Amino acid sequence: MTRPDVASAAAADSGTLRPLPTLDTLPRRFSDFATMGEALDYAASGTRGFNFHDARGNLAHPYSYAALRSDALSCAYRLIAHGIKPQDRIALVAETGADFAQMFFGVIYAGAWPVPLPLPTSFGGKESYIDQLSVQLQSCDPKILFYPAELAEMAGAAAAANAVEGLTFEDFIARAAAPCALPQASTDDIAYLQYSSGSTRFPHGVAVTHKALLSNLAAHSHGMQVQESDRCISWLPWYHDMGLVGCFLSPVANQVTVDYLKTEDFARRPLAWLDLISRNEGTSISYSPTFGYDICARRMSSQMKASDRFDLSRWRLAGNGADMIRPDVMQSFVDAFADAGFSPSAFLPSYGLAEATLAVTIMPPGEGIMVELVEETDLSGGDAAEGRPQRYRAIVNCGKPVKDMIVEIREEDGTPLAEGQIGKVWTTGPSLMVGYFRDEAATQACMADGWLDTGDMGYMSGGYLYIVGRAKDMIIINGKNHWPQDIEWAVEQLPGFKQGDIAAFAITTPGGEEAPAVLVHCRTSDTEERAKLRNQIRDRVRAITGMNCVVELIPPRTLPRTSSGKLSRSKARTLYLEGEIVPYDIAA
Structure with missing residues (x-):
């Protein structure tokens, strides 16, 4: 041979x-x-x-x-x-x-x-x-x-x-x-x-x-039920844990062949990713954060049939992780590529973080995306105002703990919570980091007795983990908790916006009050249109959350992102407060 x-x-x-x-x-x-x-x-x-x-x-x-x-x-x-x-x-x-x-x-x-x-x-x-x-x-x-x-x-x-x-x-x-x-x-x-x-x-x-x-x-291969015909296709960066561990080191340790696109090439021509998957004669394993699926769905022209270019029928596992999973985006992807053979059951939601090497939970293959509707007051930990209509958010099932890892939901004081109760997500098992290099204080702040505080909020239901949001991103106004994702998603429903155009966080107003600030990419130069848009956004946030907010329209591509492409709300807040993000002057 x-x-x-x-x-x-x-x-x-x-x-x-x-x-x-x-x-x-x-x-x-x-x-x-x-x-x-x-x-x-x-x-x-x-x-x-x-x-x-x-x-x-x-x-x-x-x-x-x-x-x-x-x-x-x-x-x-x-x-x-x-x-x-x-x-x-x-x-x-x-x-x-x-x-x-x-x-x-x-x-x-x-x-x-x-x-x-x-x-x-x-x-x-x-x-x-x-x-x-x-x-x-x-x-x-x-x-x-x-x-x-x-x-x-x-x-x-x-x-x-x-x-x-x-x-x-x-x-x-x-x-x-x-x-x-x-x-x-x-x-x-x-x-x-x-x-x-x-x-x-x-x-x-x-x-x-x-x-x-x-x-x-080993937990990857066990959780994804890797088989002989599997081939990995990836555009994920190797400086991020999902790209480095999941799509560079795992294929070596599990002897899987990989087809790579550079991340910057995917950003310019995202559908080339799906071309590679289509050409694979075996079964495909390929991961992406939500925004990767979103970009591909948006690039499909209404005049073009996906089946004319793609064959996604052998895409066995379409992994999703590294950010909050958006069920509406996943549905848009299915709508765009169903006629090319893509099956919704191929979706493989997962949850992980670098401090646990990578994977903490993985959805069993074939189960696809499952959601639970959770009432807003359950998410925020508050009580519903009398007479207020109920509002629900769809929370995505991120799967079951991978082999040898254990997940527990705890109160702030460390008390374990019962099934269905929202709290801090803790995990333990052989995949945990030794600690942060030369930073004992930061290590002790998130590790205790062999357990890791992930910093995320979620709950367990039927043995599955549901992630609600990042604890440090929580906006607390008048003692009530609000998730920035809820505010951002509300604004995204207005025409002309997409995921990544909005960042919400808490600020202190000149009057000394706490208020949510919403930074929004604005693509119009007309001052009257900008003023109208700002009012629409303010009304939309008030309708969803009941709060008045500070709306700032900013130039496109201004909001900062992490190295893996995720929106960095904490950095956006810092840059805004330091004057490095300069909003448009509506009155100009």
Whole structure:
């Protein structure tokens, strides 16, 4: 049998690249390894691997696990020759491609700790990106920062500003690699540091051991019932836990072939994601936050039948996580792509966070999206005003705890709550982080007696977890709790708005009163239209919540997002109060 990497090289010589296969004769092992290096050693003995695609979804680089292992060992030799020791931190700007992949595993083979850092986003600009890298470099204290050559100016500036050696992937990989003895890793050693998507101003490096990582990866395969015909398709960034753990490390540890689009290429041509899924002759596993499904549904023209371009009938698991799951968006996706064979039962809601490595709960495959309607006063913890009509919000079922993880709902004082009662979501199990790197106070603030306070609010029903919202985002006005999602969703129902256009949070007015502020992207330059729009928004929020709010219309693309693309309400509030977000003057 011809090895796939050799076959790919031969195909490249003839001008035709061949994707690495879905099926393999290698007996599958589901993450039952002591270390991630051992997992790659095993995957490299088979024929599967990564297929990197260009912006139009064309195959650009088939990269077998055998080739990845060979390149990663060479990187480890170079790192050791460069003076890198076990437990040193090595920061890596996480560009989706072979360079980052081999460097990440090379750092692991060398006994050091890889630290994936974000790429620049389309908002914020050069200085904002340098600042973001700087705070994370200060936190993880790395020996080296590696980055793609095209980011040399910005990443190099961040490295220099923090007295960190900066090198491009390309220059380092071009160096000679003399084989040497590699350190022996223990299953209890730290595998990597992960910065959660919201950790920009006050970063927390999540320290994850090989044991915790592989336990969670085994839970993935168990919860998703991975089968031989499965192939992963992903555009998720590798600096976010769902992309790094779920779509980069899990495929290696469970020997699954992956087709990748770069995140920025998905942003420009989102339907290329569905093209890749359509071309897969096996069964597809592919994850996205809600906004990914939303973008695809909106891109479908009413003049175009989805079945003319796509075949989504073999999309077995359409995972959804990393943000609040919107049932209305999911229904819009079904409406747009049902005639292309997409089945609603393919939806796989889940819940997780970097502090638990990734997965905490996963919906059993085939059950799709299930919702419960919860009355507003139950969500806020208040009492309904007499005579007020009842208002309900649809809360999405995020599945059952994954293998070996336990979930408990607790009061603020730690008292466990009964089924159906809303409280703080706590979890425990072998996938939990060791703690935040060099931040004992932050670790103790969220961990107690082997349990993790996730910071999220939810409830259990019939063994399933329902997530209500993020505790720190709660708006408390006159002693009553309000969820910002409810305010944002209310405004989104007005014509011309979409998810991500609105951010709601609490402020103190000049009169000393607490009030909700609503920042809204405005796309009209007509001052009369702006004034009319602001009144519509204010009336809409009052009708839904009974509160008067401060409405500020702001330029499009102003609201800040986390590295994974989620709206950052806390950062929006800070920027607004500091005067860095400047609203339109309606009277101008």
